[in-house]
Amino acid sequence: MSPTGQTRLAAVIGDPVRHSLSPTLMNAAFGATGLDWSYVALEVAAMQLPDALAGVRALGISGLSVTMPHKESAAACCDRLSPTAERLGAVNCIVNNGGVLTGHNTDGDGFIRSLRHGFAFEPANKRCVVIGAGGAARSIVLALADAGASEIVVVNRTLGRAERTAALAGDRGEVVALDGAHSDLVDADLIVNATSIGMGEPAASDVPFDASVLHDGQTLVDIVYKPLETPLLATARLRGVSVANGVAMLAHQAAVQFELWTGVDAPIDVMLASVADQLG
Ligand SMILES: NC(=O)c1ccc[n+]([C@@H]2O[C@H](COP(=O)([O-])OP(=O)(O)OC[C@H]3O[C@@H](n4cnc5c(N)ncnc54)[C@H](OP(=O)(O)O)[C@@H]3O)[C@@H](O)[C@H]2O)c1
Numbered sequence: 574m575s576p577t578g579q580t581r582l583a584a585v586i587g588d589p590v591r592h593s594l595s596p597t598l599m600n601a602a603f604g605a606t607g608l609d610w611s612y613v614a615l616e617v618a619a620m621q622l623p624d625a626l627a628g629v630r631a632l633g634i635s636g637l638s639v640t641m642p643h644k645e646s647a648a649a650c651c652d653r654l655s656p657t658a659e660r661l662g663a664v665n666c667i668v669n670n671g672g673v674l675t676g677h678n679t680d681g682d683g684f685i686r687s688l689r690h691g692f693a694f695e696p697a698n699k700r701c702v703v704i705g706a707g708g709a710a711r712s713i714v715l716a717l718a719d720a721g722a723s724e725i726v727v728v729n730r731t732l733g734r735a736e737r738t739a740a741l742a743g744d745r746g747e748v749v750a751l752d753g754a755h756s757d758l759v760d761a762d763l764i765v766n767a768t769s770i771g772m773g774e775p776a777a778s779d780v781p782f783d784a785s786v787l788h789d790g791q792t793l794v795d796i797v798y799k800p801l802e803t804p805l806l807a808t809a810r811l812r813g814v815s816v817a818n819g820v821a822m823l824a825h826q827a828a829v830q831f832e833l834w835t836g837v838d839a840p841i842d843v844m845l846a847s848v849a850d851q852l853g
């Protein structure tokens with residue numbers, strides 16, 4: 574649909590942002606639902622974020638996706654935060670309601686939706702190990718806790734960061750060093766790689782842990798999506814583990830954003846296909 578005088582605008586802000594998959598993904602979703610919306614990528618330098626958000630209010634841009642390096646500073650600039658964004662101190666989605674900007678964080682919901690949709694995996698009462706303690710890991714740990722996981726073990730290179738991340742899960746969160754995590758990995762129902770290890774053009778040795786401890790009956794999600802199959806996923810798949818890369822989480826977190834802006838159910842199959850197409 575070509576833009577008209579009625580077209581509502583949404584955008585992703587970040588720096589860099591020109592590589593973003595979101596414009597093609599979101600415009601495919603608007604097209605499939607017949608909504609008169611359009612979505613663009615806007616490069617915003619870190620120091621210009623407050624001006625950019627003032628511009629969002631002034632121009633009446635209806636929805637924003639927020640990516641690096643703005644996720645934490647955007648949380649400080651919003652007028653309101655969802656409970657999840659407040660607990661994480663980070664925002665990846667903003668809804669502009671008449672100039673009032675509400676910050677949300679959809680990564681955790683997107684992750685849980687991807688588990689349910691892709692594997693019919695229900696986190697309640699499950700033992701989970703999350704490798705990593707950055708922004709994505711924090712969203713996932715909080716979402717697993719909110720979804721009722723019985724135990725969430727956080728393993729990360731930097732221990733202090735692991736402790737702050739595990740604290741999001743309250744008394745169900747625990748920090749374990751990688752060299753002491755063998756039995757947690759063997760006993761886990763769900764293992765998540767939320768580090769950037771395996772991204773880009775990885776060597777076979779670029780794995781966050783030795784996947785030969787994994788076994789049939791377990792589920793492993795590596796949230797990296799470039800490449801589509803990391804060395805960790807390849808080994809786990811050969812061992813009979815149910816595996817997924819980060820494509821589904823990416824599409825589902827975008828679907829949650831779409832729904833927050835428009836109030837319309839997201840066309841998730843179209844969104845999954847768009848991400849898969851773009852990543853070849
Ligand atoms: N599929 C999706 O929808 C989705 C969404 C968000 C992010 N992601 C992907 O998730 C990954 C993490 O993103 P993020 O935003 O959480 O990044 P981040 O905040 O920078 O965190 C990076 C994490 O990776 C760990 N790490 C990085 N290099 C490492 C190494 N050489 N050895 C051990 N640990 C290492 C860091 O450990 P330290 O704390 O010790 O530094 C930290 O836990 C990225 O690949 C990103 O593309 C995917």
